[in-house]
Amino acid sequence: MSTLTSAANPSRGLRWDAWAIVLWIGAGLIMAAFLWVLLDLLGRGLGQISWSFITEAPENAGRAGGIGPILVSTLLILMVCLAIAVPLAVGVAVFLSELLPHRSRLRRIVQISLDALAAVPSVVFGLFGNAFFCIQLGLGFSILSGGLTLACMVLPLLIRTTESSIRAVPQRYRLAATALGMTRSRVILRLVVPLAVPGIVVGTLLALGRAMAETVALVFTSGYVDRMPGSLLDSGRSLSIHVFDLAMNVPGGDANAYGAGVVLIFALLVINGAVLCLAKTWKARSGMAITAAT
Amino acid sequence: MRRERRSFLLLAGGFAVSMGVAWPASAGERLVITGSSTIAPLVTEMAKRYEKIHPGVRIDVQTGGSHRGLNDARRGLAEIGMVSRALKEDEHDVTSFVLAYDGVTMIVHQDSQIEELTKEQIVGIYTGRIQNWSQVGGPDKDIVVINKAEGRSTLESFVEYFGIKTKDIKADVVVGDNEQGIKAIAGSPYSIGYVSIGNGEYDVGKGVPIKLLPLEGIPANRQTVAAQQFPIVRPLNLVVANNKEPSARVADFIAFATSDDVRDIVESFYYVSPQPGQSEHGS
Numbered sequence: 129m130s131t132l133t134s135a136a137n138p139s140r141g142l143r144w145d146a147w148a149i150v151l152w153i154g155a156g157l158i159m160a161a162f163l164w165v166l167l168d169l170l171g172r173g174l175g176q177i178s179w180s181f182i183t184e185a186p187e188n189a190g191r192a193g194g195i196g197p198i199l200v201s202t203l204l205i206l207m208v209c210l211a212i213a214v215p216l217a218v219g220v221a222v223f224l225s226e227l228l229p230h231r232s233r234l235r236r237i238v239q240i241s242l243d244a245l246a247a248v249p250s251v252v253f254g255l256f257g258n259a260f261f262c263i264q265l266g267l268g269f270s271i272l273s274g275g276l277t278l279a280c281m282v283l284p285l286l287i288r289t290t291e292s293s294i295r296a297v298p299q300r301y302r303l304a305a306t307a308l309g310m311t312r313s314r315v316i317l318r319l320v321v322p323l324a325v326p327g328i329v330v331g332t333l334l335a336l337g338r339a340m341a342e343t344v345a346l347v348f349t350s351g352y353v354d355r356m357p358g359s360l361l362d363s364g365r366s367l368s369i370h371v372f373d374l375a376m377n378v379p380g381g382d383a384n385a386y387g388a389g390v391v392l393i394f395a396l397l398v399i400n401g402a403v404l405c406l407a408k409t410w411k412a413r414s415g416m417a418i419t420a421a422t
Numbered sequence: 423m424r425r426e427r428r429s430f431l432l433l434a435g436g437f438a439v440s441m442g443v444a445w446p447a448s449a450g451e452r453l454v455i456t457g458s459s460t461i462a463p464l465v466t467e468m469a470k471r472y473e474k475i476h477p478g479v480r481i482d483v484q485t486g487g488s489h490r491g492l493n494d495a496r497r498g499l500a501e502i503g504m505v506s507r508a509l510k511e512d513e514h515d516v517t518s519f520v521l522a523y524d525g526v527t528m529i530v531h532q533d534s535q536i537e538e539l540t541k542e543q544i545v546g547i548y549t550g551r552i553q554n555w556s557q558v559g560g561p562d563k564d565i566v567v568i569n570k571a572e573g574r575s576t577l578e579s580f581v582e583y584f585g586i587k588t589k590d591i592k593a594d595v596v597v598g599d600n601e602q603g604i605k606a607i608a609g610s611p612y613s614i615g616y617v618s619i620g621n622g623e624y625d626v627g628k629g630v631p632i633k634l635l636p637l638e639g640i641p642a643n644r645q646t647v648a649a650q651q652f653p654i655v656r657p658l659n660l661v662v663a664n665n666k667e668p669s670a671r672v673a674d675f676i677a678f679a680t681s682d683d684v685r686d687i688v689e690s691f692y693y694v695s696p697q698p699g700q701s702e703h704g705s
Contacts, residue, residue, distance in 0.1 A: 188467065188690065189463035189464075189466060189467055189691070190463075263499070268454075269454075269482065269484050347485060347486065348486065351482065351484045352462060352466075352483055352484050352485045353466075353482045353483060353484070354466065355480075363482050363484065373459075373463065375601065376598065376599040376600075376601045376602045377459055377460070377462075377463060377599045377600070377601060378463050378601070378691075379600075379601065379620070379621050379624040379625065379691065379692055380624060380628070381601075
């Protein structure tokens with residue numbers, strides 16, 4: 129709106145330009161900070177990267193060799209986390225926003241507890257995961273324990289983003305679909321959830337980022353073992369733990385810490401791209417399903 | 423619609439298969455060792471060598487601190503605990519075996535004018551009585567006191583030697599691991615901290631701008647630690663609970679880890695082997 133008036137009034141336009149410059153500088157500073165970190169990391173870590181670094185096992189406490197098993201463990205932990213968290217989050221979000229009445233007390237209680245859970249520091253999740261999954265359920269230090277703990281950690285975030293995107297689906301769509309004779313479950317499965325996919329994707333990406341960066345919760349649950357995992361019940365070290373250990377605990381581990389850091393960033397970019405791609409194809413398909421059904 | 427169902431089945435099937443493949447727990451003998459994060463990389467390397475000699479044995483090393491190592495060994499959650507300090511007198515429910523020795527000394531930035539501090543001066547700095555370097559013969563700059571986080575064994579060795587209580591320490595920065603402490607001091611010219619001598623010596627050799635201070639006139643290096651001359655020396659221990667007989671495998675691994683066969687591993691981490699003999703890192 130303000131751009132319209134600024135076009136008509138030159139003095140306003142000038143002020144708008146000044147604002148634009150401030151905004152550009154702000155955006156530029158953020159870009160610069162990101163680029164600085166990235167270039168520093170690339171400058172020191174890129175030299176370490178090679179095919180053998182990505183595939184081979186670490187040797188000499190990670191100072192030599194590669195990060196193959198650690199990469200595999202990290203991906204397995206993320207898979208377990210998302211396989212549990214995403215369906216559960218979508219289910220809970222649908223329940224909260226579609227099935228419970230708008231002013232339900234239960235809904236408020238669930239929301240408050242989710243918000244409280246979202247604010248819990250990750251070390252608490254780590255201790256909880258260790259006590260519950262590792263010891264109580266007898267899973268021990270394992271990729272499964274780590275993935276489940278991370279799932280608990282990212283659930284509040286996922287549920288909240290999914291819920292708000294479901295809520296953003298216009299009410300008249302639901303009314304129209306019901307008027308056409310679609311059952312409630314069908315409206316949810318074929319209309320509401322597909323339309324909420326962008327929100328679910330954003331939530332999943334945020335959750336992935338948080339899970340991938342997590343260190344302290346995983347030290348207590350998935351553990352420190354840098355061997356190639358043979359099963360989900362084996363302990364496996366995540367990339368973030370490996371970077372932390374090399375940088376802070378192993379004298380002379382710096383070079384490979386930077387190398388592993390570069391891999392961590394690239395893995396994050398690749399996984400983000402894959403999730404976006406997946407969501408796009410899925411949305412296109414379910415969109416076709418809607419047109420076919422109507 | 424059919425296509426959608428098919429893709430769902432495919433996904434579910436794929437997940438089931440991957441779970442099935444991933445599920446069977448690997449068979450064979452397994453030892454769990456938990457505890458000190460200082461010792462964990464060292465024992466990980468020893469375990470790898472042991473696994474090569476004894477195929478079929480798996481040794482999982484987990485971290486979490488010395489306190490955790492003691493507790494896990496006592497409660498039977500781990501066969502062996504890792505404790506990076508000497509056992510206290512009331513800890514007679516566990517038996518310890520020395521893997522290596524490590525000295526702890528004060529470090530300052532390389533550009534610092536300070537060459538040595540007395541015990542009283544260090545106590546003063548850490549309890550907040552001395553706040554400026556000029557009070558101990560340095561420039562007129564505030565002292566940045568770097569301390570270790572509660573539960574760290576270097577902190578325990580430090581307070582035990584200097585006879586100060588942890589709660590009386592007035593620190594500006596609290597760090598966790600040794601390397602983190604070294605990085606903090608290298609990045610802050612008027613700071614002081616304490617660190618493992620092995621770690622410190624290694625980083626000085628790599629050109630990190632820090633300086634190891636002598637204590638009681640004894641230079642801080644691995645030779646004085648090996649000779650047991652340096653005032654703060656801590657053992658890096660493996661511990662087992664006394665309440666049950668350790669298995670033959672546990673006993674065998676401990677014998678291996680404390681033998682001369684792993685001296686090169688101990689020295690690659692800049693610690694001092696408990697085995698008598700020539701150190702290959704003599705200077």
